[in-house]
Structures are given as structure tokens and as C-alpha cells.
Amino acid sequence: MARDERGVTPQSEDFSSWYNEVVTKAQLVERGPARGTMVIRPYGYRIWELLQADLDGRIKDTGHENAYFPMLIPESYLKREAEHVEGFAPELAVVTHAGGKELEEPLVLRPTSETVIGEMMAKWISSYRDLPLLLNQWANVVRWELRPRLFLRTTEFLWQEGHTAHADEAEAMAETLQMLDVYEHVCRDLAAIPVVPGEKTPGERFAGAVKTFTVEGMMRDGKALQSGTTHYLGTNFAKAFGIQFADDAGRLELCHTTSWGMSTRLVGGTIMTHGDDKGLVLPPKLAPYQVVIVPIARGDQAETVLAAVRELAGRLKAAGIRVHVDDRPQVSPGFKFNDWEMRGVPLRLEIGPRDLAAGTALLAKRLGDQGKVAISLDTAPEVLLDTLDDFQEFLLERATDFRDSHTVTVDAWEEFVAAVATGWARALHCGRPECEEEIKAATAATPRCIPLEAPAESGSCVRCDAPSAYGKRVLFGRSY
Amino acid sequence: MARDERGVTPQSEDFSSWYNEVVTKAQLVERGPARGTMVIRPYGYRIWELLQADLDGRIKDTGHENAYFPMLIPESYLKREAEHVEGFAPELAVVTHAGGKELEEPLVLRPTSETVIGEMMAKWISSYRDLPLLLNQWANVVRWELRPRLFLRTTEFLWQEGHTAHADEAEAMAETLQMLDVYEHVCRDLAAIPVVPGEKTPGERFAGAVKTFTVEGMMRDGKALQSGTTHYLGTNFAKAFGIQFADDAGRLELCHTTSWGMSTRLVGGTIMTHGDDKGLVLPPKLAPYQVVIVPIARGDQAETVLAAVRELAGRLKAAGIRVHVDDRPQVSPGFKFNDWEMRGVPLRLEIGPRDLAAGTALLAKRLGDQGKVAISLDTAPEVLLDTLDDFQEFLLERATDFRDSHTVTVDAWEEFVAAVATGWARALHCGRPECEEEIKAATAATPRCIPLEAPAESGSCVRCDAPSAYGKRVLFGRSY
Numbered sequence A, B: 001m002a003r004d005e006r007g008v009t010p011q012s013e014d015f016s017s018w019y020n021e022v023v024t025k026a027q028l029v030e031r032g033p034a035r036g037t038m039v040i041r042p043y044g045y046r047i048w049e050l051l052q053a054d055l056d057g058r059i060k061d062t063g064h065e066n067a068y069f070p071m072l073i074p075e076s077y078l079k080r081e082a083e084h085v086e087g088f089a090p091e092l093a094v095v096t097h098a099g100g101k102e103l104e105e106p107l108v109l110r111p112t113s114e115t116v117i118g119e120m121m122a123k124w125i126s127s128y129r130d131l132p133l134l135l136n137q138w139a140n141v142v143r144w145e146l147r148p149r150l151f152l153r154t155t156e157f158l159w160q161e162g163h164t165a166h167a168d169e170a171e172a173m174a175e176t177l178q179m180l181d182v183y184e185h186v187c188r189d190l191a192a193i194p195v196v197p198g199e200k201t202p203g204e205r206f207a208g209a210v211k212t213f214t215v216e217g218m219m220r221d222g223k224a225l226q227s228g229t230t231h232y233l234g235t236n237f238a239k240a241f242g243i244q245f246a247d248d249a250g251r252l253e254l255c256h257t258t259s260w261g262m263s264t265r266l267v268g269g270t271i272m273t274h275g276d277d278k279g280l281v282l283p284p285k286l287a288p289y290q291v292v293i294v295p296i297a298r299g300d301q302a303e304t305v306l307a308a309v310r311e312l313a314g315r316l317k318a319a320g321i322r323v324h325v326d327d328r329p330q331v332s333p334g335f336k337f338n339d340w341e342m343r344g345v346p347l348r349l350e351i352g353p354r355d356l357a358a359g360t361a362l363l364a365k366r367l368g369d370q371g372k373v374a375i376s377l378d379t380a381p382e383v384l385l386d387t388l389d390d391f392q393e394f395l396l397e398r399a400t401d402f403r404d405s406h407t408v409t410v411d412a413w414e415e416f417v418a419a420v421a422t423g424w425a426r427a428l429h430c431g432r433p434e435c436e437e438e439i440k441a442a443t444a445a446t447p448r449c450i451p452l453e454a455p456a457e458s459g460s461c462v463r464c465d466a467p468s469a470y471g472k473r474v475l476f477g478r479s480y
């Protein structure tokens, strides 16, 4: 912490300090006044907006419509689904007074909206013709966190939550897996996080779900981050809230429902997947500024150079590149270079009088090959678009290599312990919750998921030697 | 209320019942389970999304950046600005328990965010180089309402709130008026509401503001709806939260701040400005579906007609028109016509086998000239784009005529009473709060605004004969 003001603690020394320093110095986020809350600053919020715009498009393209449900939920609603209330009760924030009076029934701030949406679905659905009902909501939710971490676990966070109702299990399961696929693509295509999609073991399921699926990403400290989850809720919430429909023969049936969510947590995941000791490294698709141009000239030449820089910026913008000109007079070029490296801008251009005379600019990448290269001002838009695509791809490949080199197939317990100390272990497991608990107590590792794509395999549990469950290996790791 | 299920109470009979029935039957919104809350259904939320996308673009084009601040605010923050807490205290909802424990300090759900944003601005601003700081947030807010009305006054609503800090009063006032202009354009250009921009009298100011400006729209019952407000806060919040900057000579100065907001209330305003006894009438720019096509054919011909309808819908979509094909097999064309009239779709196309053979479709407008006209399928995209533009303009003109014919310049008290019974009165007023109160007690009318554009005029107060204030006439009306 006694480092120079502009640097950060190296990841290898203390990943957690590195993270906290980077998110603050890059001006992404800060602690809010109330315990566990966060203030998302414009630079961080822009990342969320880019993510949101893309994900919202995918949600609509798959036939869902946005709606909005109240944040304040009568406390009694949560109690209608037994497992659900048990899972969420410890995290609830409760409004007891309003309008200067004590409320007759306390209202909880939604930790998730299955209950209030279930209540409304029951009113809206009467016939098979009303199905499927495909809803999504963008909202804030509140879960009281004991150990808050900016973006990763905050008392209030932003997310989308999809809620759908279907006529049968097959349709609801298809929806659950379809949205998992959407999440996988958002992680890979936008955040350049090569997540592993899989099913959660029973002990890690969402409170009230029959099946929970997840996409798990590996952070640069080898831990796993659950980056999006989808749930097949069976008829649990349909029973609790009376979500029924008349089938084509007029018989009343319970709906099968699903829910799925992705949150501001993914911003934290992006930072921990790509960042390094110089600061953030942003994938171009989520970078508020993809290219920053630093004009380098003093005195007489300053104006000429700045004019040329603005003209170039205009052309880059017209080509669809998010570009920013750093013309701050009060700081040096060196300060600017460090600043934009800290803030993770993928590409930097420097232009001085000599570059201008030569019709070129110096291009520096945030990561990858070393050194600066001169590029022609004329062809800059095309060259930079290509370079941004390459950079996006490079980050995904780098993260994939990192993940693969930190994931080990293990059969012996000692191997397991070693693997989860620095990354993930692929192991056979008996499926017993007590055995999961023992593993967690011994290593802090938990089953992250049963990967969807994995070869059939069976044998004995890596921990207790009992016969393995699931018919394939389970991915274990420490997690956020 | 004993009307047939598909109709609504006429506006002339009971405007309030008409409104409540229309918003429900058009599937825009419903009451939520907790008192005063609302559920915005997909059709209503889509209107909000269209509004939001446009307004967000205008906010960004004027140099503001989006951010996100916590919803939970320590109770003590609100008390730092005396007028502010006095204004909002009766409407606060308070979280007293969280995570299974009683909180040391209660947290209020933001009724607006001047306090928490003021606290952060004080941290972020140190030099004149940090100014202006131009922020905006899209968020939910909570104000406990005694008489909730869907969209118009709900316990929780959605809005954007802009918050800016400036070096001096002139800049802050320019910002306040700039955003008022943005709001006026959003109302006119999107919602086709010919709002009157003006300043609030001291008694109607935002709690903590030095000046409050508003855009006021006239609803079809002659009442006024405050559709957006902007506030010049002077140095009130800067003093309370320590928002200071060093000027270029190094002297510490207080910032001048502003705030401005527009909310889901405008959806209600759009409904009450254009709707009629058949239901909603949506301006094309805010219509989730601008054109609905109803195929009319049975038996063998159904498939041929539906194929042609889909092909046409594809071409309309490609032309940028939001189009919907109503192919519900279980309801009749007549039911569909009524349904889409209730839901306010601007244009309806009917296509049957004979139309198809003639290469035409029958076009019906939701409002305006009577009867259906045949249009050519070939040129349908261009014709419909033009017709939508005309329809948007027609609604604005119609609303302007309505407003103007329901606004009377009055000098005598009896004229005033008559004018505010059915619309607005332009009157000279003394500016005394007690006189405003007397007028309100006698007529339910309040000063809506001192219009920005009005001729200089003075004389004696319409109520008490004291000398008039403000140098111009004040607009009075009953309001929501």
C-alpha cells in the first residue's frame, strides 16, 4: 500500500489488493456510503451499458419482452416457496416504516423476483394460448452481504432477470439451456471470458430450483467466477403462486417456469480475467474508449497537431470506433500513457509534428507484442478496426490458454489439493453433500459445475473413494 | 363499471375511471402487491423504452455521462439540507432491518439522489478543471404516496435524474434551461404533448432548489400534468456536502449545482393527452406497434393471405416500421379491430383474398379522417411512413388546439373560476403564498408555471387585487 500513487500492488503479491486498487484507480467504481453498496462511475457504467445493450438484443431476439415489477415485495410472498425463503432469508433488507408510519406488513427489497413475478404470471396465464410467457426485467436487487466486494458481491447490484412460463418440462428445459448458451456467448464474444457451461450439483443450486446451470470463468488468480446462471424451477413456483393453464382439452395444468440472471458482477469478472500489474485490460467490445489519441507537441506546433488529431478522431468515429482525444494541457504525455494503461484502453495512438509530417501515427497496444509501430493516417480506420478485432481475439485466446494450463485432470487427493491451490481440478466425485463439505473444509474448493461437454467417465470419488456420480468428471475450484 | 367487458367509461362521464380502465385493458400497467406500487407490463414498458432511448441520446449529446449511485441512503444525509429533508421526510420509506439484524443507522430508499450524489461530487471535484461535472442516472425511486395513481403517482417509479456541478451561477442556470429545452422537445417530438415551459412560483419549488422550472402539459380533462422539472440548486447542496473547487487562482469556491428529472409519469401523460372513449391513442414515435396487420381469410385462402401478410410485414420492418401481424386463430377480425383500437395502434391494415387479388390493403387510422382507404401493397412502406409522420403531426396539432381552446386570459375572479373548471387561466398574481393557498382552497387550481415566453404585463392580482408580481401572467390550473 506504500507504493507510488500511480502504481498498484502486483497480482502475484496480493490479488485482492490489486483488484481493489485497480477498480478505484481506473475510476470504475467506489464504495457507497451505506455498507456494502457501490457507486458505479461513468467509466465503469459505460462498460455495463455496452454489455447491457448487447445482452438486451440477444434477449429480445430470442422472443422475450422487457417489463418491470415492483422492488418492494410483501414479506409473506417469500415464504410461499419453502426452499426459496430459506435460501434468501439471511440476505433480506426489510422496510418496516414508510410515510411516517410503521407498515402493517413489512416489505422486503427484492433479492430476486420469482415471487412477485409468479404472483402476476398466475393472473395473466389462463390458457395454453398464453404460453410460453417470456419476460425479462432490468433492475436493481438487494442482498445483504457479509463480505462485500465491489462489483462481485455488493448489497445492491444491477442485473437482468428473465422469468418464463411454459406448458411442459421439455420446453422449460430448452429455454433454460438456450439462455445458458446466450450467457456463454456474451461472456466469450464480448468479455473474452472462455467460460465453461455446466450444471450445478444439488448443494450449489438456486433456492427453489430443480436444476441450476452456470457459466464459470477462471480469473487470473485461478479462482472461479460464476458469471451467469439459469434455473429450471419445475412446478415449484407454479404450485406456490398458482400459475396454471387450461390445456387444449380444457384440463388445468401447472406451468413449468424458469429464471436466469446476469449482473454487474460480470464487469468484475472482465477485470479479473484480463487485468495485469499495469492495471485494467479491456476487451475492445466492452471498452468505453477503444482508441485514445495523445497529441504530442508544444508551442507553435500544438495547434496544428491538435487539428490533425481531431480530424483523425472524426474519421475513426465515423468508422464506428469509440475514440477519445486526451488533450489535457496540465499533464505530460508520460502521465497520459500510464493513465490509459491503468484504465485498460486497448490501443493508443501518439501523434507529434514529425509523425504528422510523415503522415503517420505511432500505435501502441495495451498488451501483446512489444513496441510501437508507425501506421499511415490515411488507412488508420481500417487498420485500427482490424487491430481491435485481433486484440479481442488475442484476449480470448490468452484467457483460454491460461484456463487450460491451470486446469488439471486428477485422480489422487494430493493432485486435487495441488490443482485447486492454483486453478481448477477435473475430478470424479461421489455426489454426496457431506463429501462436498469435507472437500470445501480441507481446500476451500467447491464443485463449480458438471460441464455440459465432457466425456462419459466413472470410477471412485477423489475424496472418499465411493462410486462416482454424474457419469462424468466434475470441475472443482475455489471461487468468488 | 357495469359496462360490457371490452368498453370503457366515457371520458366525459368520469375521466379518472376512464384512465384506470384504459391503462389496464390496454395491458400497460397493473397494481403491484405492495400498496401504491405498479407492474409495468411489456406493452407499457416498451413505450418507456422508446422514450428512454430517445431521451438518453439527447442527454449524452449534451455531454452528460451515465453513472449509478446506491438506492440506500443513510438517513442522516437527508438531514444535511434543511429544506430538502422537510420536503421529503413525509414520503420516505425506511429500511430498519437487514441481514437478520437491526441496522445501527436506518437507510432510506432514495426519493431522489441529490444527497448521495452530492457526497460523491465533493470527493471527485477538487479543481476548476474537474468542472463542469455532468452526470445522469437511470433508476427507480421511492416516494410514499397517499393517493397513488398508476404511472402518475406511484410509490416506486422509474426515471432519469441528472445532476451537474458548475463553477458559477451563469453556467448552472444555462444547464438548467438547456435541460428544460430537452424535456420540452421530448414531450413535443415524441409524446406529441405541446407542453408549456416555465418557472415554478416559490411555493411550488423543489425542496432545496433556488429556482425550479417545469414543462406542463394539458390533459383531456383540462388538468395540468407536470411532465419534467429542472432545478437550479444554487450552492445549497454544495454547502451541505462540501462540493468545492479551487479556481485558477487557487481560491476555494463552492460549486453551483443543478438537477433535473423525467419519469414514467410521462407515459401516463401521453395516455391522458391523446386517448379517447375507444381507448389509447399512441403517437407513432412511442407506439410499440405502429402498424398492425389483420389477415382476413378462412379455409383454403387463409394460408395464401397469411403468406402475403408476412411478406408485407417483412418489407415494412425493413423500412423501419414497428409492425405486428395479428394471426390469432381464436378471435374474430372484429374483436381484433376493437382490441388494437383499445391499445392505441396508430394504423391498421386489413388484407383479405379480394384485396390481395387487387394488390391492395385496407388502411384504417386510429383517429382523424373517417373510413378505410385502399393502398397499394407495392408502395405500402413509403405510404405508411408518410402516414405515420402525418399522424404524429396531427396528434400534436390536435393537442395544441385543445390546449389553446381551453386556456383563457382572465382578469376577473369569476372568469378565473370558470377557466380553471375546464382548463387553464392566464392571470396576473400578486405572488403571495397565502394568496396562492386561498386560490387553491377555492378552486383546486395552483400556479402551474410562469411561462418563459409571455408578454410583459402587470396590474393587480386576479384574486386579491394587490399589485402583480413576476412581470407577466401566470398559468393556473388544476393538476395531477
Ligand SMILES: [Zn+2]
Pocket: A429, A430, A431, A432, A435, A436, A461, A462, A463, A464, A465, A466
Ligand atoms: Zn466423495
Ligand SMILES: [Zn+2]
Pocket: B429, B430, B431, B432, B435, B436, B461, B462, B463, B464, B465, B466
Ligand atoms: Zn393575490
